Amino acid sequence: MNKGRLEAFSDGVIAIIITIMVLDLKIPHGHSFEDLRPQIPIALMYLLSFVYVGIYWNNHHHMLHAAGKVTGGILWANLHLLFWLSLVPVTTAWMGENHTATAPSVLYGGVLLMAGVAYVILQQLIIVAQGSHSVLKEAVGRDWKGKASAVLYSISIICAFQSPWISQAIYVLVALMWLIPDRRIERLLTRKQESQ
Secondary structure, three states: OOOHHHHHHHHHHHHHHHHHHHHOOOOOOOOOHHHHHHHHHHHHHHHHHHHHHHHHHHHHHHHHHOOOOHHHHHHHHHHHHHHHHHHHHHHHHHHHHHHOHHHHOOOHHHHHHHHHHHHHHHHHHHHHHHHOHHHHHHHOOOOOHHHHHHHHHHHHHHHHOHHHHHHHHHHHHHHHHHHOOOOOOHHHHHHHHHHH
């Protein structure tokens, strides 16, 4: 199968996810800036989730750029990732409305953790499909960011039972960690193209 079709489908789903999230931002009742105050937690959660979805979109693009072929397993793994990302709007809305509550913070972290797991599964299936000289495997290396993210998501879920604010701060920290785009795949593909 052509990887362009997989990427186009994924881009469409991600665009819908962002659209659903923005629809949860409500028009304030009133005409003063003070009327915006109740919307601040919802807007901040939207911003955080928009950044997370953007990070997945960016890294997904780079990962598929490194993929040589698409197998049936890769298709299912991609759908698995999109499933977890499709839950981001629901958890975003719930946590935006209840930002001081434990359960929304736990669920938000659980969805982020499972999306991270799904991403790693997709990454590994692409590496297997590429064979022993996998460009992606070389580019990913030890994947310290992926491992650190999983640990931090797990810690944040546990922290949510004591303080949702600490949990949410950890979610922001992980997003900041990934905000700087990972250029390893780009650099490696450029080097390989120049050497050919």
